[in-house]
Each structure stands twice: as structure tokens, then as C-alpha cells.
Amino acid sequence: MALLHVLPWLAAAWLMAIGIYGMVTSRNYVHLIGCLSVVQSGTYVLLLAIGFVWGAGPPIFYDHPPGTPAVDPVMQALVLTDVVVGAAVTALLLALALQLQKRRKTLDPEELEPIP
Amino acid sequence: MTFVVAGCLVLVMLSGALVALTRRPPRQVLMISAHGLMLAMLFLALQAPDVAYSEIAVGTALVPVMFLTVLASARGGGRRNVPR
Amino acid sequence: MKYAVALRRCLCIAALIVLAPAVVLVALRMPVFGEKLPAYGATINAHVPSMRQATNVVAVVNFDVRALDTLGEEFIFVAATTGLAVLLRGGRGEDASGKPVHTDGRRLPARSEAIALLTRWMLPATAAYSIYVVAHGQITPGGGFQAGAILSSGLLLLFLGDGYRSWRRVMPPISMQLLEALGAVGCVGVGLVPMVAGALFFQNILPQGAHKSPFGGGLIPLMNLAVGMAITGGFANTMVEFLEETREPEEGEP
Numbered sequence: 001m002a003l004l005h006v007l008p009w010l011a012a013a014w015l016m017a018i019g020i021y022g023m024v025t026s027r028n029y030v031h032l033i034g035c036l037s038v039v040q041s042g043t044y045v046l047l048l049a050i051g052f053v054w055g056a057g058p059p060i061f062y063d064h065p066p067g068t069p070a071v072d073p074v075m076q077a078l079v080l081t082d083v084v085v086g087a088a089v090t091a092l093l094l095a096l097a098l099q100l101q102k103r104r105k106t107l108d109p110e111e112l113e114p115i116p
Numbered sequence: 117m118t119f120v121v122a123g124c125l126v127l128v129m130l131s132g133a134l135v136a137l138t139r140r141p142p143r144q145v146l147m148i149s150a151h152g153l154m155l156a157m158l159f160l161a162l163q164a165p166d167v168a169y170s171e172i173a174v175g176t177a178l179v180p181v182m183f184l185t186v187l188a189s190a191r192g193g194g195r196r197n198v199p200r
Numbered sequence: 201m202k203y204a205v206a207l208r209r210c211l212c213i214a215a216l217i218v219l220a221p222a223v224v225l226v227a228l229r230m231p232v233f234g235e236k237l238p239a240y241g242a243t244i245n246a247h248v249p250s251m252r253q254a255t256n257v258v259a260v261v262n263f264d265v266r267a268l269d270t271l272g273e274e275f276i277f278v279a280a281t282t283g284l285a286v287l288l289r290g291g292r293g294e295d296a297s298g299k300p301v302h303t304d305g306r307r308l309p310a311r312s313e314a315i316a317l318l319t320r321w322m323l324p325a326t327a328a329y330s331i332y333v334v335a336h337g338q339i340t341p342g343g344g345f346q347a348g349a350i351l352s353s354g355l356l357l358l359f360l361g362d363g364y365r366s367w368r369r370v371m372p373p374i375s376m377q378l379l380e381a382l383g384a385v386g387c388v389g390v391g392l393v394p395m396v397a398g399a400l401f402f403q404n405i406l407p408q409g410a411h412k413s414p415f416g417g418g419l420i421p422l423m424n425l426a427v428g429m430a431i432t433g434g435f436a437n438t439m440v441e442f443l444e445e446t447r448e449p450e451e452g453e454p
Contacts, residue, residue, distance in 0.1 A: 022136030066249035072241030088280035165341035173349035
């Protein structure tokens, strides 16, 4: 069906859009960091969908001989490292939010004025 | 096979929207965990077992625990806050 | 100022609606989903399994063909965990403290014997599984990144079952920091090993080994091990720093 030809691209765009909307209208910095992780997951979906081929198996040739159709391993290598390192960057952002809460006693973006 | 991939994509879109639209952080943490699980299922449907491995371990266990500890220390009033 | 939030929400929705036709146009112009394999991936799938005695092509791409990118990602990880430690310890000092933070109206639950027993059983199983994953990283799905994430989330089980104090005594943070540092240095060292023999940085010149063997693949098992150590140490360190934030200082401390 024609929708399936474009569904992954639309899904990636939807994840980024809803994540950005959540970030813009957020009232809590921890909620904002969660929405950022949704935006990141949109990029993972996009990368993996680019490398996908119907009727192909994973690029692991343990059971079947090399030469059987397989999906793209380069995209999987990119997303693999991205997932783990993205979690570390999320941790760094959470530490920033924690420090903010300690110093300004609030996690609400609306209540924070620029320091004069 | 096409229905599996399409179904997983729709589930990922749904859980992503739930993560962004859940405003209270303690509830959003569980949504993040569920979103990680849906993503791992999508990665398996897209024939990527390595990526699904990482996503399950990181997105379901490690990241929600980080969020929960930050929420716990923020709730405690930031008692260890000595701006030195 | 509630109207500021409402204004921002309307602006955001308006912007997304204006951009939506562009998204649909781009989605229609993208290649059809699942029709054609990208050229680089097709080349690698065709040639790499005969060049390296490693059947997990993703691991070969990660640790051999594009090892330089993995080195960069590794150092992003080290930088993020270092920045986190600097941020959190700068406001708090380096020592460990005893009591959990007391919040009004909430009792701390008592320690449960069943959970302690269960986590003590599950931790060695998880550790053995993660060592299996890192050792067979180039044959079956797995590798350093996955194993590091699995092992560090397994270490959290100890905190769940036995409490914060015994967790810190069993797993001193200095060991986790050493593990991460050794892993990061090991990544670079593995790349320098071929240069000692006169080859290029990260060129895979070690003997390839038998087919489907855990020791095959030349430099790949070493790089797997280094990355696994670094990721484990990094995530465990992150957990220690975050959990330390939930503790209250003892009497007499600031």
C-alpha cells in the first residue's frame, strides 16, 4: 500500500514534531529532557528505515552463508553507538537540571528570570 | 511482515506522543520506559538485533532510573545544596 | 504570566502546521521504504565476511571499518560522564554520606528479604550474561556497547536489594572510574597497536583466527573489551553520582 512507502519518514517527522511541541510548552525541565529523548528517537527511526530492505535478514551471517540478502549494517552501527551515547548526554542534562533546582529552587522555565 | 512493521511504527508514534503530552515527571518516566520498549520492538521488526539490545538495556532500565533519582533529589528539597 | 505559555503554544502549533506541507513533500520525494539497499551497505555485506573471520557485520563496521568514529563516540561518552561528575561533585564535595533524604510525610520502606535474595541471585547471572555478550560480540549480536549497558544496569540490582551503604562498600566508585579510564585509554591503545608494527592507525593486522571463534577478528575482540569496560564504568559512575545526590549529609557536615 502506498502509505507504507512513506510511513517511516512521516513517523520520524511526527516524533520530532511532537517532541519539539512538548519542549516548547513544557513547565518542568525534567519533562523537557524527556521530550528531547523523543526527538532523538525520531532520528533513530529515520536512520534504520533508510537501511531497510523487504525480505532481507539481519546482517549477521552466523547461521546462513554470506550472500543471503541482509539489511544495511552501516546504519545499524550508527544508531547503536548513538543510543548509548545519547543516554550519557541525557544524564549530563539531568545533572544540569539538578544543579538548577538546587540554586534557584525551581524547575519551572516560567519562573526563572535571567540573572541581572 | 508489512503489518508488523507498520504496527510497530504506529505504536512508536503513539508512545512518543504520550511521552511528550504527559506533563507530570513521575508519570512521564514510565512513559519513557514504555517508549523505549516500543522502539526496541520496532528495531527488531526492522531486522536490527544489535540496536534492539542497546535500546532495551539503555532506554528501559538506565534512563528511567536516572530520571527517578533526579526527581527524588529534587523533591528532597536539594538539602545538599551548598553553593560554595 | 499564563498568557506567555498560551502564546508560545499557539505559535508552536502554527509553525508546525505551516511546516507540515513541506514535510509531506519531502516524505514523498524520499526513496520508497524498503526497496533499495544503500550502496555502501551493499558493498560491505558483499565483501566484509570474506575479509574478516567475524560474522557480525555490524560489529565489524563499528570496530574495524569505522573504528575512528567509534573512538569519537567513546570520547563523547567520557566527556559527558566527566562533565556530570564535575557538575555534581562541585556543589557537594567528594565524600559519601549516610542517610537518605528525609521528605515529610513519606516513610522509607523497610528492607525486604525476598528482594535482597533475588537480586543477589540475579546479579551474577547478569554479569555472566554481559561477559558472554562482550566475548561473542563479533559472532552473534552483541558487543561492547550492549554489554556495558547490561552490566551497569545489573549493578543497580545490588543497590535495589542491599541498600546504598553496602552497595558503595562492595563497589567503590574509584574502581568504576578506573574501569572507565582504562577502557578509554584501551580504545586508543588498540588503535596504536598496528602502528607499532608499521601499519596504519586501526588497521586490522592481527591474525584473524578461526571462523566463528570468539577470538577471531583480529583487533575486534580487544576493541570490544575496551569499549565494554569504558561503558560499564561510565554508567556505573553516573549512577553513583546521581544516587549520592539523594543522600542527606550527616550531622555536623554542611
